[in-house]
Amino acid sequence: MNVVGMDFEPAGELKIGQVGIANLRIRTLDVARLVEEMRSRVQRAPNLFDRAAVVIDFGGLAHTPDAATARSLIDGLRAAGVLPVALAYGTSEIEQLSIQLGLPLLAKFRAQYERVDGAPQAAPAPAPTPARRELEPARPAAPTPAPAAPQSQPGLIQVAPVRSGQQIYADHRDLTVLTTVGAGAEVIADGSVHIYGALRGRALAGAQGNAQARIFCREFHAELVAVAGHYKVLEDIPRDLIGKPVQVWLDDDQLRIAALD
Template sequence: MAKAQGAPAPDFEPAGELKIGQVGIANLRIRTLDVGRLAAEMRDRVQRAPKLFARGAVIIDFGGLPALPDAATARALLEALREAGALPVALAWGNSENEQLAVELGLPLLARFRAQYESSAGATAPAMPDPAPPPAAPAATEPPRAAAGASRQGSGGPGLIQASAVRSGQQVYAENRDLTVLAAVGAGAEVIADGSIHIYGALRGRALAGAQGNARARIFCREFHAELVAVAGHYKVLEEIPAELRGKAVQVWLEGDQLNIATLD
């Protein structure tokens, strides 16, 4: 059948851009104010990674829209996201109108996630030394390394070393520095760093590098089974990761908006 004249081109861009921040809280930046479409996208995310996103805390960011929605539309969006399996807990900081909307919705305002988007969109992350990966056999075709001076955000001093295993329900956070874990990160555990993350054991939980928006941070691990990995909020969950990478020594890095994962051996 011939395509109807004047039919709009299909829109493949997501209506909402989801990023993962500290303590596993997700930030949903609304790009297109289509309640049904946003709910469908969230429902799909929950279905693909139910352990991660089911009843997952989400901050709603209207900063990607030309104007704020009215309170009735915002309430409809919150309810639709709840029905999709997410848990909206706050609005991202904005202007005085945004603050008034938060009051009407009975939600708090959080500022940190807006700062992450602004830094990733325009500002260059402060320099840090290029991280060294855990010992592994040289790769035949190793992916490009970050340039020297690419990793440390802030001046937090030496990297944090976690000698013991990080068990389910535990969290380790390296503020303004790299994190090195000498043992395993168990399923349900979470390791976070404002710099890069080096894991010398198995990674079965979540690893979030560049938590304050440093897109040059990386993740290295000896045995990859991660529930989720993220760099500067860009994430992948286990269901999106090729099976051939599981159990391997890998590194994770960001190029533009694309999160890459490749073997080290």
């Protein structure tokens, strides 16, 4: 067979990477209320939420909704301005529901599932990162087991400015940005986020559920900040903190933002 001139390059190049997708965890299956809440979020922060990709997470419910109710929710969320793209991994019933809806399952959020009495539980969440680090000095001098190896990685340091459209992700470690995070840019860390310049985009710490993570920045103009999934957008932040050095942390599941001395 003559192969001269044949094109062996793929028509499309597929890569798997870290993608910033919002997770909508359903706690009360009231479709009208959920749609109205989402419409309000989109209206308050259109640059963040308008046509944003959303994963629907039914793990907080005692019973998986039927396909008709789930479709009604999906249609309502689309009308509110966001784009449901998948269901969060959960039980076998949720897997069947995803097939009926024609949506994929994303396993990214399975570690954050809470136990629901009488319902199967997803894989248990790993212990928070700081707890593992605190225990490491007390271990014998034996080689560190393979699963703990990612926790020993040094923090990721970003030297260049993070520009609009860029996303930097520090897997199982802290992230330090030595310059600025521009509007439309996103920095994510499983640990804490330290920004030595202006934060104008989005910063997400504790991305895998570490509630002890914090965000520090020298000049605060953030579009959004989040710790372990709890977030605030610029419209929710007191005006007297804009442009100031601040820290962001969780206190009893409430996101706190305060000026640094």
